[in-house]
Amino acid sequence: MGAEATTSSPEASRFLAETEAELLDLVTEQQRTEWVYQTHITPDTEALSSRSYARYVNTAVRRAKESTRFGPGELSPADRRKMTLLRLLLPIIAPDDPTESVELTRLVASMQGAYARGRHTPVGGAEPLDLQGLSRILAESRDPRLLADVWSGWHAVGRSIRPEFVRYVDLSNRGARGLGFADLGAMWRSKYDMEPEAFAREVDRLWSEVAPLYRSLHAYVRSRLVAVYGRDRVPEAGPIPSQFLGNMWAQSWESIYPLLAPPDADPGYDLTKLLVDRGTSVEQMVRYAERFFVSLGLPALPPSFWERSMFVRPRDREVVCHASAWDIDYVEDLRIKMCVEITAEDFQTIHHELGHNYYQRAYARQPFLFRDSAHDGFHEAVGDTIQLSVTPEYLVRIGLLDRAPDASRDIGLLLYRALEKVAFLPFGLAVDRWRWDVFSGAIPPADYNPTWWEIRRRYQGVVPPAPRSAEEFDAGAKYHVPSNVAYMRYFLAHVLQFQFHRALVRTAGIPGPLHRASIFGSEAAGRSLGEMLAMGMSREWPDALEAIAGERRMSTAGLLEYFAPLQRWLDEQNRSTPVGW
Ligand code: X8Z
Numbered sequence: 279m280g281a282e283a284t285t286s287s288p289e290a291s292r293f294l295a296e297t298e299a300e301l302l303d304l305v306t307e308q309q310r311t312e313w314v315y316q317t318h319i320t321p322d323t324e325a326l327s328s329r330s331y332a333r334y335v336n337t338a339v340r341r342a343k344e345s346t347r348f349g350p351g352e353l354s355p356a357d358r359r360k361m362t363l364l365r366l367l368l369p370i371i372a373p374d375d376p377t378e379s380v381e382l383t384r385l386v387a388s389m390q391g392a393y394a395r396g397r398h399t400p401v402g403g404a405e406p407l408d409l410q411g412l413s414r415i416l417a418e419s420r421d422p423r424l425l426a427d428v429w430s431g432w433h434a435v436g437r438s439i440r441p442e443f444v445r446y447v448d449l450s451n452r453g454a455r456g457l458g459f460a461d462l463g464a465m466w467r468s469k470y471d472m473e474p475e476a477f478a479r480e481v482d483r484l485w486s487e488v489a490p491l492y493r494s495l496h497a498y499v500r501s502r503l504v505a506v507y508g509r510d511r512v513p514e515a516g517p518i519p520s521q522f523l524g525n526m527w528a529q530s531w532e533s534i535y536p537l538l539a540p541p542d543a544d545p546g547y548d549l550t551k552l553l554v555d556r557g558t559s560v561e562q563m564v565r566y567a568e569r570f571f572v573s574l575g576l577p578a579l580p581p582s583f584w585e586r587s588m589f590v591r592p593r594d595r596e597v598v599c600h601a602s603a604w605d606i607d608y609v610e611d612l613r614i615k616m617c618v619e620i621t622a623e624d625f626q627t628i629h630h631e632l633g634h635n636y637y638q639r640a641y642a643r644q645p646f647l648f649r650d651s652a653h654d655g656f657h658e659a660v661g662d663t664i665q666l667s668v669t670p671e672y673l674v675r676i677g678l679l680d681r682a683p684d685a686s687r688d689i690g691l692l693l694y695r696a697l698e699k700v701a702f703l704p705f706g707l708a709v710d711r712w713r714w715d716v717f718s719g720a721i722p723p724a725d726y727n728p729t730w731w732e733i734r735r736r737y738q739g740v741v742p743p744a745p746r747s748a749e750e751f752d753a754g755a756k757y758h759v760p761s762n763v764a765y766m767r768y769f770l771a772h773v774l775q776f777q778f779h780r781a782l783v784r785t786a787g788i789p790g791p792l793h794r795a796s797i798f799g800s801e802a803a804g805r806s807l808g809e810m811l812a813m814g815m816s817r818e819w820p821d822a823l824e825a826i827a828g829e830r831r832m833s834t835a836g837l838l839e840y841f842a843p844l845q846r847w848l849d850e851q852n853r854s855t856p857v858g859w
């Protein structure tokens with residue numbers, strides 16, 4: 279290898295300029311057709327969006343292959359990074375054969391459509407319900423028979439997706455190999471500015487640091503569920519049946535907070551009720567979130583956001599309801615797509631989505647290949663960092679709550695937060711621990727379902743309502759699997775958001791414990807956050823982390839500090855309770 283250049287050769291510069299212009303053009307078209315598909319699912323919109331996705335993918339692959347003709351000696355450091363990122367741009371790589379590439383993008387669209395169309399009529403119910411309706415039952419019902427029925431009814435959607443998923447694994451792996459990756463999972467693990475194996479070890483390190491807190495939470499929750507449902511239904515020392523945790527995938531447990539609330543430390547308010555009682559509209563829910571970002575000194579959202587977003591499920595057509603944030607033209611055509619309900623959970627999700635939009639807007643001035651987050655966990659962590667600032671004191675400031683509970687209620691607040699955030703950690707890890715092995719071939723199709731449950735049980739300590747057969751495909755009942763969205767990003771985000779929160783709280787100069795600190799209104803915190811957002815992907819992620827947190831490693835210290843009082847309380851509660859499963 280020759281010496282590294284400080285400026286790029288004219289040929290390499292031209293190649294990159296043309297590549298970026300061509301990809302920007304194609305991705306804009308792909309985003310438009312995808313938007314139309316996801317907000318109006320028909321065979322036509324499926325075919326059109328798959329075709330434009332295939333065009334975009336094929337061009338990106340061709341350009342990535344062409345880029346190998348430039349050696350490091352003819353590239354500036356920034357252009358070297360662009361060449362690396364070009365290979366990693368897409369979440370999926372099509373095989374060379376053009377028929378197969380359209381087949382692959384159609385498979386993904388079709389699996390996503392099948393997921394969006396999933397319905398189940400609960401026992402004793404009159405009509406088929408969609409995922410939101412079924413989820414509401416899981417969150418609110420305490421009837422064991424209904425819970426198991428709703429859980430199984432929704433999971434049937436996975437079974438219908440399974441044949442397409444098997445073919446998708448094969449085609450997407452072949453595509454990834456064409457670009458020099460061992461398989462699609464290895465490609466996903468290569469997006470973190472380190473060797474894929476080192477990344478897998480890094481994830482294990484983070485998990486090992488937070489696992490004891492999770493186990494304590496699991497033990498406390500299990501002991502309360504034993505009290506509610508009895509020992510026959512919830513084993514005192516084994517894994518928890520998934521349908522009792524208030525969420526279809528047992529990924530966050532805040533819906534069952536009322537069953538677990540510490541009697542002498544309940545904060546005494548319910549955000550869902552506050553929102554409903556005030557007659558909050560869907561648009562006002564989004565305005566609250568926008569106002570938070572504006573309070574940090576960031577700009578208001580453009581008028582087109584309000585005109586073009588989808589906030590409400592349309593009555594007359596099938597749509598993808600899973601919440602997402604969009605950046606159609608990679609400049610300012612920002613949108614969210616959600617089927618908002620007036621709940622605390624959706625209040626939080628709106629903040630999550632706007633975090634994506636504010637990131638997108640901040641890096642819009644970067645060259646096309648740098649218009650992404652430092653790594654994908656950063657993208658997921660921004661809105662969640664703001665969620666952590668939704669404290670009782672903040673709710674008082676925006677007029678939703680009359681008076682904040684005093685410090686004697688802290689355990690209730692922390693427990694609720696842990697049910698949202700700590701409960702999520704092993705799920706965030708398990709999805710791609712499973713998928714990495716699926717893509718590598720270590721798990722053959724016949725073992726998809728048994729291994730899915732082995733991994734869920736190992737990390738989360740949960741089991742299905744009844745034994746599942748190998749014909750089922752329960753992973754397919756989670757949005758990101760049929761939709762080809764990598765999932766480790768959410769695990770990383772659940773660590774990073776506490777690291778960001780702690781750093782921004784310090785920057786803002788807010789005293790007191792982390793769980794009572796809100797950065798609302800702090801322009802100093804906004805500047806620090808904005809600086810990181812504006813870097814986009816132009817630098818390796820440790821540089822971005824340093825900009826906001828002054829540290830170059832992902833760290834669980836923020837999370838552990840945040841929950842330290844709860845950890846002590848859980849240890850007390852669990853003194854005569856078995857821990858582990
Ligand atoms: O999918 C999402 C967001 C869109 S990026 C709503 N989340 C994960 C999930 O719902 O499974 C946010 C938290 C985890």
Ligand code: ZN
Pocket residue numbers: 630631634657658
């Ligand atoms: Zn997200």
